[in-house]
Amino acid sequence: MNETITSILKRRSVREYSTKAVAQTELDQILEAGRNAPTAMNQQPWHFTVIRNPELRRKLEEQCKTAFLESSNEALRDVASQEGFSVFYQAPLLILVSADRTALAPQYDSTLAMGNMMVAAASLGIGSCWTHAAILFHATTRGKDAYRELGIVLPEHHELYAAAGFGYPSGGWPETPPKRADCVTIME
Ligand SMILES: Cc1cc2nc3c(=O)[nH]c(=O)nc-3n(C[C@H](O)[C@H](O)[C@H](O)COP(=O)(O)O)c2cc1C
Structure with a gap:
């Protein structure tokens, strides 16, 4: 098996992290892998927001969790009230991929970029986990306001x-x- 396939098969969702920071050289490689994902018509309609500030991550996590606990959606309330529920699992690095909603295929473009970054990270021995709560939260008006207020x-x-x-x-x-x-x- 070649190195690329080995890394694809190695990638797993990691939900327990050490406090060791991801070095800038490794972050650069992960972002470069993301930026090289395919995009519809090569629009590259995206932006990568990297959050390394632990206090900012903690505040965002808290806001997401509170919104889930107060949500009218029973499934979200249930998941957030489970013991030990954590949106980001205290990961020392968060990467958000946003894209212009008027682009041809922003959701696919962003997801492919994140897929590349997760595999690149795995190849460097760095774990990752998709955090859907952060996306669901941002999709609400309350969430958008909270993100903005956090800068x-x-x-x-x-x-x-x-x-x-x-x-x-x-x-x-x-x-x-x-x-x-x-x-x-x-089918042949
Ligand atoms: C669209 C999507 C949303 C996900 N949301 C979450 C999530 O909110 N929290 C979480 O812990 N894992 C989340 N995951 C990770 C999946 O649970 C995980 O990929 C799956 O259990 C398979 O495990 P593996 O990634 O180790 O192969 C998500 C994955 C995808 C693709």
Whole structure:
């Protein structure tokens, strides 16, 4: 198996992080991998917001959690009230990918960029986990206001499409969860 496929297979969602910071050289490589993802018509309609400030991350986490606990959606309330619920799992680095909502395929572009970054991170021994709560929260008016008040200002006309925490796993590299083998049809 070549190195690329090895890294793709190695990537796992990491939910326990050490406090060790991701070095700038590694962050640069991760971002470069993201910026090289394909985009519809090569529009590259995106912006990458990197949050390394622990206090800012803590405040964002708190705002997301409070909004979930107060949500009219029972499923969100339930998940947020589970013991130990954490939006970012104290990951030392957050990357948000936003994109111009008027672009051709901003959600796909952003997701592909995040996929590249997660695999690149895994190749460097850095774990990651998609944090959907951050996206759901930003999709609400309350969330947009909260992000803005925290100083996380996305470019004009941008929507948040991908968000993930990154860092070194504290509890070892996670086991591979069950993966379906029955999801392929080959027609010849
Ligand atoms: C669209 C999407 C949303 C996800 N949201 C969350 C989330 O909010 N919290 C979380 O812990 N993991 C989240 N995950 C990670 C999945 O739970 C994880 O990818 C899945 O369990 C498979 O495990 P693996 O990534 O280790 O292969 C999300 C993944 C995707 C693709």
